Amino acid sequence: MDWQNQKVVVLGGSSGIGLATVKRLAAAGASVVAVGRERARLDDALRDVGGQVTGEALDCTDRAALERFFGGLGRVDHLVITLSGGEGAGPFAELDLAALRRGFEAKFWPQLEAAQSALPTLRRDGSLTFLTAISARIANPGTAGLGAINGALESMIGTLARELAPLRVNAVSPGVVDTPWWDRFPASVKTELFRQQRETLPVRRVGQADDVAHALQFLLENAFMTGAVIECDGGLRLL
Numbered sequence: 001m002d003w004q005n006q007k008v009v010v011l012g013g014s015s016g017i018g019l020a021t022v023k024r025l026a027a028a029g030a031s032v033v034a035v036g037r038e039r040a041r042l043d044d045a046l047r048d049v050g051g052q053v054t055g056e057a058l059d060c061t062d063r064a065a066l067e068r069f070f071g072g073l074g075r076v077d078h079l080v081i082t083l084s085g086g087e088g089a090g091p092f093a094e095l096d097l098a099a100l101r102r103g104f105e106a107k108f109w110p111q112l113e114a115a116q117s118a119l120p121t122l123r124r125d126g127s128l129t130f131l132t133a134i135s136a137r138i139a140n141p142g143t144a145g146l147g148a149i150n151g152a153l154e155s156m157i158g159t160l161a162r163e164l165a166p167l168r169v170n171a172v173s174p175g176v177v178d179t180p181w182w183d184r185f186p187a188s189v190k191t192e193l194f195r196q197q198r199e200t201l202p203v204r205r206v207g208q209a210d211d212v213a214h215a216l217q218f219l220l221e222n223a224f225m226t227g228a229v230i231e232c233d234g235g236l237r238l239l
C-alpha cells in the first residue's frame with residue numbers, strides 16, 4: 001500500500017493502542033487524524049510524533065459532534081476505532097449491572113455511533129477496524145461483563161463486512177496490553193496480573209501497544225482481509 005495517499009482516522013488516538021497506531025501509520029507516511037476527548041492529552045501525546053498528524057478533541061459518545069467531525073474531513077480511507085470503556089469487570093454473582101451498562105455506554109455504543117457517522121465519508125473500498133478484547137473468546141472468571149461488551153461488537157463484524165462491502169470490516173482482539181488503561185485499577189492489581197502473564201503466556205511477556213498496532217496496520221494494508229477478528233494476545237486464549 002502507498003501510505004502517502006492514505007488518510008486514516010484513529011478514534012482513541014491519544015493513548016495506548018490508538019496512539020501506537022497513530023505513530024506507526026504516520027511513520028509509514030499516512031496522513032493521520034487522532035481523536036480523543038482531552039485536548040491537553042492529545043497535544044502531549046502527539047507532540048513528538050512526526051509526519052502528517054493532527055489531533056481533534058471530540059467526545060465520541062456525542063453523535064452530533066461525530067457527524068460534524070466526519071462531515072468536515074473530506075474523504076477518509078481508513079477508520080480505526082480504539083475507544084475504551086473499562087467498567088463491567090468482576091465476578092458475575094456480585095457484578096454491578098449499572099457499571100456494566102456504563103461499560104457498554106463507553107465502548108459498545110460509541111464504536112457503533114462512530115462507525116455509522118463515518119460511513120458517508122469513508123472511501124467505498126476503504127476499511128473500518130474495531131478493537132475488541134480477548135475476554136469475548138475466553139472463559140476467564142471475572143470477565144463475563146467485559147466479554148459481553150466485546151462479544152457484542154465481534155458478533156457484528158462478519159455481517160458488516162457483507163453489508164458494507166466493498167468496504168472491509170475487521171477487528172483486532174487484544175489480550176493483556178501494557179497501556180494507561182490499567183491505571184484505573186490499584187497498582188498492585190496490575191503488577192500481579194502482569195507477573196502472571198509473564199509466567200503463563202506462551203510468549204512469556206505482557207503485550208505492548210505496538211504489538212496490537214502492528215496487527216491493526218496489517219488489517220488496513222491487506223486488501224484481502226475482511227470479516228476477520230485477529231487475536232493478538234500472546235496466546236492467552238490457549239490457556
Ligand SMILES: NC(=O)c1ccc[n+]([C@@H]2O[C@H](COP(=O)([O-])OP(=O)(O)OC[C@H]3O[C@@H](n4cnc5c(N)ncnc54)[C@H](OP(=O)(O)O)[C@@H]3O)[C@@H](O)[C@H]2O)c1
Binds near residue numbers: 016018038132175182
Ligand atoms: N490495554 C489492554 O490490556 C486491552 C486489552 C484488551 C482490549 N483492550 C481494548 O483496546 C482499546 C484501547 O485500549 P487502550 O489500552 O489503548 O486504552 P487507553 O490507553 O485508555 O486509551 C483509550 C483512548 O480512547 C480515548 N477515548 C475514550 N473514550 C473516548 C470518547 N468517548 N471519545 C473520544 N475518545 C475517547 C482516550 O482519550 P480520552 O480519555 O482523552 O478521551 C484514549 O485516547 C479499548 O477498546 C480496550 O477495551 C485493551
